[in-house]
Amino acid sequence: MRYEARQSGAAQTGARADRKPKETQMGYKVVVAGATGNVGREMLNILAEREFPVDEIAVLASRKSLGTEVSFGDKTLKTQDLDTFDFTGWDMALFAVGSEPTKKYAPKAAAAGCVVIDNSSLYRYDPDVPLVVPEVNADAVLGYSKKNIIANPNCSTAQMVVALKPLHDRAKIKRVVVSTYQSVSGAGKEGMDELWDQTKAVYNPVSEVPPKKFQKQIAFNVIPHIDVFMEDGSTKEEWKMVAETKKIVDPSIKVTATCVRVPVFVGHAESINIETEDFLDEDEARDILREAPGIMVIDKREAGGYATPVECVGDYATFVSRIRQDSTIENGLNLWCVSDNLRKGAALNAVQIAEALGQKVLKKG
Incomplete structure (x- = not known):
């Protein structure tokens, strides 16, 4: 049996009633880092399911997974190297790579002007990084600008x-x-x-x-x-x-x-x-x-x-x-x-944060 959750305003960017016709809507340049893992793949699934407004998407992985193919809606994408990727000009990056790689690459992305939505525990307790569950504290995304990073909470x-x-x-x-x-x-x-x-x-x-x-x-x-x-x-x-x-x-x-x-x-x-x-x-x-x-x-x-x-x-x-x-x-x-x-505890919440960021800050979609 399947059920649908009632969505909050911050969580319903994917609701068709609130969206512009697809052909007239401006989209975002989105990065998914850690795209070959359980959470990264789920992020791609949910971005597609919720019809998140994407103009361009890049999927990143470590060198050992370089070239691995992942699905995004009806598209098949090849992973690029996280170590050499240039985040300049990208709007937001959903990170699902663990704390150690995040420590290295998230500041790099943030410094390039790309807002990082991080699924690791690295930034959750940083007072300058908002920790967001959109149904609970969606307005907290407005604090992203101190470090250009937003943290996703622990799944439990x-x-x-x-x-x-x-x-x-x-x-x-x-x-x-x-x-x-x-x-x-x-x-x-x-x-x-x-x-x-x-x-x-x-x-x-x-x-x-x-x-x-x-x-x-x-x-x-x-x-x-x-x-x-x-x-x-x-x-x-x-x-x-x-x-x-x-x-x-x-x-x-x-x-x-x-x-x-x-x-x-x-x-x-x-x-x-x-x-x-x-x-x-x-x-x-x-x-x-x-x-x-x-x-x-x-x-x-x-x-x-x-x-x-x-x-x-x-x-x-x-x-x-x-x-x-x-x-x-x-x-x-x-x-x-x-x-x-894997959804509300990780990937879905990250996508909902991206939706809230789009609605409240970037305002393209």
Whole structure:
């Protein structure tokens, strides 16, 4: 079953009703760096799906992937060398290359006048770089000019703040307790391959596949460890959710997270417990979320009346289910939240940032 998310003004550049006829519309010169990876390919798919106004597009990769062909709509493009590419004259570059290459190439692109929309963690906590989820804080793109860079949040944070923001606007969230169930695609192709190979090996006892990408066997298992451990016992993934929620939504919100890798190929799930300053009835919360941008509520109190990662794959929406009162505290709610982490958690959010940048700043499309 497929569902469509309600889109916010910042997120609906691709909506035909709001667009000029294609033949009269000015477009952008767009770069996708890291075009051969999972997120880079998804960026190209979503740019095409949403009919982002592109006059010219360049797809970049490292030298080992040079010349690899990737699809953009009905076109086939050959990758160019990220190391030698000249960003002069290009409007925006969507980066999906990881923190180390970003550190080298993003300033180069920014200095050439090309606005970088970065999917890595490198700039997320830089006070001079806006961290943007368009359904939540689209106006933050206006702060891009300090470094000519806009940051895309962590995948687990992105879907959570889409659900938190409309409830925060109504009842002011004080505290969030979240447990994540994160798919292996969040660890890239190597993570997906490891789950696939280990799953096959379970049924073939003579073939053993020891953990490489993950710390323990991921097939038929769950691992409460994503990224490195920090001094206070939390992992960096958990710290990211805390820091990014504060930067995107409200620095006064207290967040505690437990992030877990699960044997699912695509789609992150989250169990979210919220404490608010003002009482918020579960029925009102459900109505608020139904009207909120980017959210689809699937919440029937019956077998199968909720969303799971399988249903969210390939969809734009952040799905919210299991909305119910928490009777253990005065003003508490519980939610179940799922989303395609390669889309809303990465590629879709980056494209939505590009749309917001186009609407609010560059204004060609």
